[in-house]
Amino acid sequence: MIDALVIGASGGIGRAVAREMKARGGNVTTLSRAEDGLDVTDPDAVRRVMGALEGPFQTIFVSVGILAPEGGAPEKQLSAIDPEEMRRVFAVNTIGVAHVLSWLPGLLPRRGRSVTGVLTARVGSIGDNRMGGWYSYRASKAALNQIVHGAAVELGRSRRDAIVAALHPGTVDTPFTEGFDPPHGKDAPEESARNLCDVMERLTPEQSGGFYDYAGREIPW
Template sequence: MSFIDEINQVNALIVGANQGIGFGFVKKLLPDTRISKIYATYRQLESSSELINLAAEHSERLICLAVDITEESQIAEAAQTIRNQVNKLHLVVNCVGLLHDDTLQPEKSLRQINPDKLLRYFQINSIGSVLLAKHLLPLFKHKERSVFASISAKVGSIGDNQLGGWYGYRASKAALNMFMRTVAIEYGRSSPQTLVVTLHPGTTDTRLSRPFQGNVPPEKLFSVERTVSQLMNVIEQLQQDDSGQFFSWDGSRLPW
């Protein structure tokens, strides 16, 4: 039985919910009658119209929060807002991630290493998640089973790195894995019913992966809907001793 089936009213938080996998999670959870409340964060209002419109249609269950996870004060404020409305969370999925944007591209060689850009990778891909763990802990301190999942990437596996390159993205996802492994140990003492995991979604047809899909076989390029369904299946099958582990979209454990 899934941990969600064991709980009367499940409260969920999707971080980075305005697009891609995060928005896919919101759309997946909304029709699920097991879910009572869905909190969904976005960074910029102008790129979040679909999420905001959806919240207007489901105002009793879907609550949007503006959060830039590079700003700890915004994370703390959002956590307090949630605590003012509900006293516990059962499912948190952090979907925020950065691979490229208008000013940032993954490095192909050491010549392209730039310390400011490296710092940005770490702020978004690594530090944000551990700050979420810090401020959400009070919402996990209850006796019902809960899951805190962060979207990582297989390229963040040190043991699996055969190609090199992508220094900032690889290293920041490896740091995310270590942060969350360490969080899992502390949560195991302070919030023992919470399972903390990192998840590799596979190559998903989103804005993040679009410039790098050329060499991906069609059967290995997942729609957002398929990715979210696969990840939810992994999340719902987690067992107590899975906390602190790194899982692929098919439920297999990935090497560190």
């Protein structure tokens, strides 16, 4: 039985991934701000909650992020950028997740395969950005992608079979995407969870540090 950890398990995707992992026979530990007080913007809370974990975990899934501060929305124009709102987005999506990832060395097995999937977003791809806008969210996810890649390089030095990857879930029907109706529609959280778990199961150590979508296709940085 695989020991798994899902961080951000009260959100639509995190909750669905935790359920999917349990359905696949995993022994799943879940953490969230709502249930465990894991406020990733509070260093003391991160130390308290993450420090109480007992690994190792063969699979870790991190599903933490905001689209914009409460009551706000992604910027459509440069003139809409608000420094305080941008700071909040980075505090959660980049700095907060980076602090959580700093605990990986003590949570992963020293030997054998492990996989850490970090939920990012295709809009964090600089090479794939053809529409502009969404400055804070895009930039925070692009920065997170760099952190994920660096974590993979570092962990690969001591754990040759460890995999760390940035994952794009597609557009999923959760409160996170409320009010956003793409032409191609939205995936149900359960479908997204199955896809993401499939991708994490298929990834190899040679793919560690990469950026992949819900079908396992590589996304340009």
